[in-house]
Amino acid sequence: MTEQGNGNARAARGVPIESVRPHQFVGQRLRRKEDARLVSGKGRYLADLVVPGMRHAAVLRSPVPHGRIAEFDASEALALPGVDAVFTGRDLIGKVGPFVEGGRLEISPMLMEKVHPEVKPHAMPVLAADDVHFVGQPVAVVVAASRYLAEDALDLVRVDYEELPVVTDPEAALAPGAPVLHGHLGDNVAAHFVIASGDVDAELGSAPHVYRGRFEVGRQASNAMEPRGVLATSDRGTGDLTVWCTNARPHLVRTFLSEMLRMPLDRIRVISPDMGGSFGTGVFSEDFLIPFVARQLGRPVRWVEDRSENLLVTRHGRDQVHLVEVGYDDDGRILALKDRFLVDAGAYNQYAITVSYNAAAHARNQFDIPAVRLEGLNVLTNKAPVAPVRGAGRPEVTFMMDRIVDIVAHETGIDPVDCRRRNLVRPEQMPYHADIPYRDGVDIVYDRADFPAQLAQLCDLVDYGAFRKEQAEARRRGRRLGIGFSSYMEGSGFGPHEGAVVRVDTNGHVTVYTGANAHGQGLATTLAQVCADQLGVTPEDVTVRMGDTSYIPYGVGTFASRSAVTAGTATGVAAGLVREKALAIAAEVLEVSSSDLELEEGTVKVRGTPSRQISLGEVARAAAPGPRSRLPAGMDPVLEAEHYYVPPTVTWSSGTHAAVVEVDEETGFVRVLRYLTVDDCGQMLNPTIVEGQVHGGVALGLGEALTEEVIYDAAGQPLTGTYMDYLLPTTTETPPITVAHQVFPSEVNPFGIKGCGEGGAVGPPAAVANAIVDALRPLDVRISRVPIHPERLLELIEEAKAEAAQDGRPSARS
Amino acid sequence: MKPAPFDYVAARSLDEALAALADAGEGGKVLAGGQSLVPLLALRLARPDVLVDVNQIAGLDRLVVDDHRLVIGALVRHRAVELDERVRRAFPLVSAAAAQIGHVAIRNRGTVGGSVAHADPAAEWPTLLLALDGEVEVASPRGRRVIGAGDLYAGYLTTTLEADEVVCEVRGTLPEGRIGTSFLELARREGDFAIVGVAAVLAREGDVVRHCRLALSGVGSTPVRARGAEELLAGGPADDAAIAAAARTVADEMDPPGDIHGSADYRRKVAEVLVRRALCAARDEIGTVVAQ
Structure with missing residues (x-):
């Protein structure tokens, strides 16, 4: 681990506190506060929640990928004893509006302008009333006395569909005459943009060599360990609505509910209980459907998604095709990148250009490419909607770019590590201006980093020289080992804001309330560490509460590697404000100047006179309203502060990964033997938690590389409906992972934090693909798609062998 | 994912189970470990009227291991077979196969009888049963009968068992003399159903193959014996060339299914590879140096 300075001495730039206190608990490997509860089975997940009188919902989903609902008959279902109601899309018209999820929220005005x-x-209807556009689209909901009965009733609901022509391939969806999903859009292009830096056509025209290729990344399901769920109850007297849902964005759910049900925000409370993962997937029909139904029936209603539904509809990701032209010279220097890419958005493009623009903004990776032109299209097909799933465009472009670097290395005869090094942005070029705007509209400037040092550290970690010897030795014994690299950038800590309220009770205990929420990230621990340092208490003194709209007026939520950066900064600043307030009140009580006071371990002391001190609890009592208040004139009561952090732009984390694989040449099977990472996520709040993020991300990325794919047949029917066919990697497929760090604290926020939630998932597709290609040298196996199916790899091996035999030399290329 | 309604009978004796099944007619289903049946119920792909639970029936869980004969009660769990030292010594291919069934939690629950009767052509036990020249003893209200492995499997997830019959015991043998065995599977994740699986048994006298059994999973609607390859090897040497030649014939003997995990063509290709490897492993287990 390299220590490249830290944020301790840095002035509190852009935030309303006088100084940033040095890190004491931040950076420590504290055990997670939440684990004792969660791992001993004492968590409270949605399916654990029971409300008296609660009924159970089941959702009827379209079995056809494109059709018109001709007939709907629920009479038999309604006649089943125990069934309360069946609602269809037509029952919802005029009562609960359709939703356009991300369209208006995710594009910043600055980006629109640039x-x-x-x-x-x-808009996507909560329940389809007329047309259905993908298998799994909700068409009706049954409410009954039990989930068993509700599912029995689903069997009895009759829906006749007039089937319509289907398109499942984004390139076919763009062809003239393709079935158009949403007639009013004119065609299947849901979004389109171009960004460029430098003159790509001129560079391509003058480049000594041009590579043209195609890269594809298959569709991956998000697969949170806990499927989704919603429980809604409407107060019989007031009509106030309480909604529990497994959603990482409770405030956003509340905003939507307020609009769709036409209720004041403050009469809706949305609570995210403990959650077993989320991976960025957003809001869903059921988040609105179940509250609507509960209000209609006047009884609590709970719906718990099952794994079949989850695999079918709970936001898939990836599914991109990139068509590239790359100019490079004899020294392996990449001069230009032109990429036209399609995001198969599925049947509703609910996130505007979030995924496609994120892909474009990360395409240049760590490489200094003089000219780039990126054209992104979101294309509609009769498949489930795609969302920004962990990585959100980054794994796709990183796979493309890192394969390109390897191909250029091969074509020029340069060692792949050397070729990579030659193209990296050099330290003296930092801060590196990428000359294209990020998703927030602010021009991209890479935060402090040293990419060549990162690569060198990884090469040492993997012992690159020793591996090449091991590889040669193994080859003599008929074993095919290979090594592959990938590097990435991770724009993290996306806005628009996140807030924290820090309050000290009259016993001196501290509570942090934030609009971010946790579903595995350990925020209850890391935010306590930040708060403890800035306030002057210990993490044991701090409780973090989140996932409830009643805690704080505004909240954004946890996704996009944002909460450590945004909620972390908000918490630190609010804690600093509380500290300043505590010192001012203590000065009043102790009748000294606040500049003579220090606050440590929950006690305010007069410097040099340790006998003169008061506890934080006593300060809080002096801050309470009433006759015993000792507040300085004009100061509001209560020892608390609230701060909303509005990041000026994102922070830039980075990482480099290496995979060591063994390939079975006769079967196309690949085993990942070792996986190594070096990342830079700035000032780590808790290295153990960072490493947990890397481990989980790498496992997800290895699935993306080798086994996980949502597959539809040409008729639009999903073929991967269970875990027998959707191959999520388990511990037995996950190799030992070695994690090391660089630390370049961010200059964007006062605590030096950069995000780390997604990087682990970004590198594996490229690293594994490059390792397979390396293992099979001197054959020139051209992997251009992940996941790498053994059958496809065997075909590629056979093609490469045939080509080599034809050319009479082992490595050949037209 | 909740099952459709069904009646449930927890049989306390074999007679009670048989009576309940006879009453249920075609609508009855035997519940042992539930390894395959419970997911099918949850997905509503199976909708029996009555589940007859045989777990409490005494006497269906014996595990007898002689040098060449293996007797496994229908209720013996995969994990018990996997961990049995006697099995490991005398029937190493059975230990190896048992260890590749699902994951430990599944193996603790799933039964040998259930797996044999479920007749999944990609599963381990039906393939082993062929390789062990095995048989099953079944009971019905009409009494007991024995069905040879070759007569048990009628098609995909289909056996020649009658609706009122219950598997009581599974039996298999290995040839006497100098033998070697192996069990290999190709699956995309540990514990998955095999794309192709091979159980191989080789018996030799001197350098000559006296007897060979080769059974494959994943290559048809039932597990299959590769008779052509067996015959090609019998009476000849077990050198690499002979094994490779025998392996090349297996693709012609099968009509594999194709799915997202592997096309029919791919299964043929890897079946050849796996048969070759399995035969080599079986040969090497005998411990004789073979001239190239």
Whole structure:
């Protein structure tokens, strides 16, 4: 681990506190506060929640990928004893509106102004009333006395569909005459943009070599360990609505509910209980459907998604095709990248250009490429909607770019590590201006980093020289070992804001309330560490509460590697404000100047006179309203502070990964033997938690590389409906992972934090693909798609062998 | 994922189970470990009227291991077979196969009888049964009968068992003399159903193969014996060339299914590879140096 300075001495830039206190608990490997509860089975997940009188819902989903609902008959279902109600899309018309999820929220005005993306909004109905556009689209909901009965009733609901022509391939969806999903859009292009830096055509025209290729990344399901669920109850007297849902964005759910049910925000409370993962997937029909139904029936209603539903509809990710032209010279220097890519958005493009623009903004990776032109299209097909799943565009472009670097290395005869090094942005070029705007509209400037040092550290970690010897030795014994590299950038800590309220009770205990929420990230621990340092208490003194709209007026939520950065900064600043307030009150009580006071371990002391001190609890009592208040004139009561952190732009984390694989040449099977990472996520709040993020991300990325894919047949029917066919990697497929760090604290926020939630998932597709290609040298196996199916790899091996035999030399290329 | 309604009978004796099944007619289903049946119920792909639970029936869980004969009660769990030292010594291919069934939690629950009767052509036990020249003893209200492995499997997830019959015991043998065995599977994740699986048994006298059994999973609607390859090897040497030649014939003997995990063509290709490897492993287990 390299220590490249830290944020301790840095002035509190851009935040309303006088100074940033040095890190004491931040950076420590504290055990997670939440684990004793969660691992001993004492968590409270949605399916654990029971409300008296609660009924159970089951959702009827379209079995056809494209069709018109002709007939609907629920009479038999309604006649089943124990069934309360059946609602269809037509029952919802005029009562609960359709939703356009991300369209208006995710594009910043600055980006609109700079890039002028074309985005065609189209709403998704909560329940389909007329047309269905993908298998799994909700068409009706049954409410009954038990989930068993509700599912029995689903069997009895009759829906006749007039089937319509289907398109499942984004390239076919763009062809003239393709079935158009949403007629009013004119065609299947839901969004389109172009960004460029430098003159790509001129560079391509003058480049000594041009590579043209195609890269594809298959569709991956998000697969949170806990499927989704919603429980809603409407107060019989007041009509106030309480909704528990497994959603990482409770405030956003509340905003939507307020609009769709036409209720004041403050009469809706949305609570995210303990959650077993989320991976960024957003809001869903059921988040609105179940509250609506509960209000209609006047009884609590709970719906718990099952794994079949989860695999079918709970936001898939990836599914991109990139068509590239790359100019490079004899020294392996990449001069230009032109990429036209399609995001198969599925049947509703609910996130505008979030995924596609994120892909474009990360395409240049760690490489200093003089000219780039990136054209992104979100294309509609009769498949489940795609969302920004962990990585959100980054794994796709990183796979493309890192394969390109390896291909250029091969073509020029340069060692792949050397070729990579030659293209990296050099330390003296930092801060590196990428000359394209990020998703927030602010021009991309890479935060402090040293990419060549990162690569060198990884090469030492993997012992690159020793591996090449091991590889040669193994080859003599008929074993095919290979090594592959990948590097990535991770724009993290996306806005628009996150807030924290820090309050000290009259016993001196501290509570942090924030609008971010946790579903595995350990925020209850890391935010306590930040708060403890800035306030002057210990993490044991701090409780973090989140996932409840009643805690704090505004909240954004946890996704996009944002909460450590945004909620972390908000917490630190609010804690600093509390500290300043505590010192001012203590000065009043002790009748000294606040500049003579220090606050440590929950006690305010007069410097040099340790006998003169008061506890934080006593300060809090002096801050209470009433006759015993000792507040300085004009100061509001209560020892608390609230701060909303509005990041000026994102922080830039980075990482480099290496995979060591063994390939079975006769079967196309690949085993990952070792996986190593070096990342830079700035000042780590808790290295153990960072490493947990890397481990989980790498496992997800290895699934993306080798086994996980949501597959539809040409008729639009999903073929991967269970875990027998959707191959999520388990511990037995996950190799030992070695994690090391660089530390370049961010200059964007006062605590030096950068995000680390997604990087682990970004590198594996490229690293594994490059390792397979390396293992099979001197054959020139051209992997251009992940996941790498053994059958496809065997075909590629056979093709490469045939080509080599034909050319009479082992490595050949036209 | 909740099952459709069904009646449930927890049989306390074999007679009670048989009576309940006879009453249920075609609508009855035997519940042992539930390894395959419970997921099918949850997905509503199976909708029996009556589940007859045989777990409490005494006497269906014996595990007898002689040098060449293996007797496994229908209720013996995969994990018990996997961990049995006697099995490991005398029937190493059975230990190896048992260890590749699902994961430990599944193996603790799933039964040998259930797996044999479920007749999944990609599963381990039906393939082993062929390789062990095995048989099953079944009971019905009409009494007991024995069905040879070759007569048990009628098609995909289909046996020649009658609706009122219950598997009581599974038996298999290995040839006497100098033998070697192996069990290999190709699956995309540990514990998955095999794309192709091979159980191989080789018996030799001197350098000559006296007897060979080769059974494959994943290559048809039932597990299959590769008779052509067996015959090609019998009476000849077990050198690499002979094994490779025998392996090349297996693709012609099968009509594999294709799915997202592997096309029919791919299964043929890897079946050849796996048969070759399995035969080599079985040969090497005998411990004789073979001239190239």
